[in-house]
Amino acid sequence: MARLEVFDPAMCCSTGVCGPDVDPNLVRFSADLDWVEKQGVDVTRFNLSQEPDAFVTNKTVNEALSEDGNDVLPLVLIDGRIVCRGFYPERTQLQSMLKIEAVEVSEKSTGCCGPSDESSSSSSCC
Numbered sequence: 001m002a003r004l005e006v007f008d009p010a011m012c013c014s015t016g017v018c019g020p021d022v023d024p025n026l027v028r029f030s031a032d033l034d035w036v037e038k039q040g041v042d043v044t045r046f047n048l049s050q051e052p053d054a055f056v057t058n059k060t061v062n063e064a065l066s067e068d069g070n071d072v073l074p075l076v077l078i079d080g081r082i083v084c085r086g087f088y089p090e091r092t093q094l095q096s097m098l099k100i101e102a103v104e105v106s107e108k109s110t111g112c113c114g115p116s117d118e119s120s121s122s123s124s125c126c
Contacts, residue, residue: 002079002098003042006033007061009073010049029088036091039100048073 012018037043046054048070055061060082064072068085076084083089083097094100 001040001042004033004036004044004094004098005058005077005080006043006045007055007058007073007075007077008045008047009070011047012049013047025088028090032089032091032094036094036098036100039098041098041100 033043033045048055055065060077060080061075064075064082064085072085074084074086074088075082076089078097084093089097
């Protein structure tokens with residue numbers, strides 16, 4: 001199972017989706033993280049104002065902050081490797097980076113064995 005970690009800049013709450021001026025990007029990203037979790041990915045989110053120790057103890061994050069300052073936040077890591085700096089990726093980007101298969105729902109019923117072939121004389125089903 002993949003592990004996705006998000007190191008957010010200092011925010012008022014763990015998701016930043018609070019207060020009178022909610023950033024629509026944070027709302028979208030929170031929904032995308034929920035979707036990613038439902039796909040079986042282990043997701044952990046750290047807020048600089050609430051969990052500063054996580055930023056200090058993670059060597060990769062600490063080095064990025066030391067080199068480039070808080071402008072690198074948010075940092076998104078997959079399995080310990082930085083995949084995004086300074087922005088929240090879109091769901092399609094997360095899906096690609098995490099190698100999550102796209103699930104398409106067909107509007108046409110295919111039955112239990114696939115699409116029916118009316119030209120076939122056989123009408124057996126598995």
